Amino acid sequence: MSETTTVVVGRIGKPHGIRGEVTLELRTDEPERRFAPGERLVVEGSGRSLTVTGHHWHQGRLLVKFEELADRTAAETARGWILTAQVDATALPEEDDSYYDRQLIGLRVLTADGAEAGTVAFVVHLPAQDVLEITTPGGTRLVPFVSALVPTVDLAAGTVTLADVPGLLEDVDDSEGAEDVDVTPGEEAGRA
Numbered sequence: 001m002s003e004t005t006t007v008v009v010g011r012i013g014k015p016h017g018i019r020g021e022v023t024l025e026l027r028t029d030e031p032e033r034r035f036a037p038g039e040r041l042v043v044e045g046s047g048r049s050l051t052v053t054g055h056h057w058h059q060g061r062l063l064v065k066f067e068e069l070a071d072r073t074a075a076e077t078a079r080g081w082i083l084t085a086q087v088d089a090t091a092l093p094e095e096d097d098s099y100y101d102r103q104l105i106g107l108r109v110l111t112a113d114g115a116e117a118g119t120v121a122f123v124v125h126l127p128a129q130d131v132l133e134i135t136t137p138g139g140t141r142l143v144p145f146v147s148a149l150v151p152t153v154d155l156a157a158g159t160v161t162l163a164d165v166p167g168l169l170e171d172v173d174d175s176e177g178a179e180d181v182d183v184t185p186g187e188e189a190g191r192a
Contacts, residue, residue: 005089005102009034009041011082015075016063022075024062024083029093031055034085035064044082097147103155109134112164120160132160134169141169 010031013023028034034041039052050066057063069075093100101123109118109132118136123145130145143149149168152161162168 003089004086006042006084007087007100007102008044009083009085010062012075012078012080013061014079015072016058018072019065020069020071020075021063021065022069022078024064026062031062035062039085041083041085043078044084046081050078050083099153099155104132104153104160106158107153107155108159109136109169110159110161111169112162114161117162117169136169138170143168 007028009026009028011025011027013025015022024031024035035052035055037052037054040049041052042049050068053065053067055062055064066078069078089102091100092098092103104120104123107120108116109120111117118134118141120132121135121140122133124131124133124142132143132145132150134141134143143162149163149165150160151163152159154160
């Protein structure tokens with residue numbers, strides 16, 4: 001049996017209609033999978049679970065119907081609930097060279113020559129690309145999560161390796177002539 005982990009997949013918003021449908025503020029890149037009919041989600045901090053009976057998109061928002069929310073009144077009481085799911089801890093996204101945030105956070109950061117430089121503390125999702133927030137002895141550094149700067153991610157070893165780029169984790173004096181690196185924006189949850 002594979003190891004599982006708990007992830008937040010959404011937050012219940014306002015009711016829609018009178019039959020208990022609710023809007024969802026998504027916290028997952030896989031809504032079709034996480035809100036498929038029959039999926040059981042747990043309300044964070046309560047132990048209560050909800051069973052998805054159906055979902056559909058309406059004007060750019062996901063509407064979900066849960067077995068336990070029979071009408072608008074029940075749906076209104078659920079407003080603000082954070083929903084979690086149990087997922088396979090080793091599963092990867094379907095897209096090549098992509099990772100879930102939970103898989104990157106905590107990885108040791110190595111320099112190109114193999115020296116340990118810090119730890120991935122957070123993944124920042126920006127419109128152009130994702131950025132790794134790295135905790136180093138010199139403070140927090142932000143590194144664009146693109147293959148030109150982060151060429152290797154080794155989940156089995158628990159490491160990410162950075163390219164040999166001057167100033168990537170340190171302040172560099174402009175007079176030292178740091179070379180420019182072409183950083184192409186990455187795909188969501190992945191690298192270019």
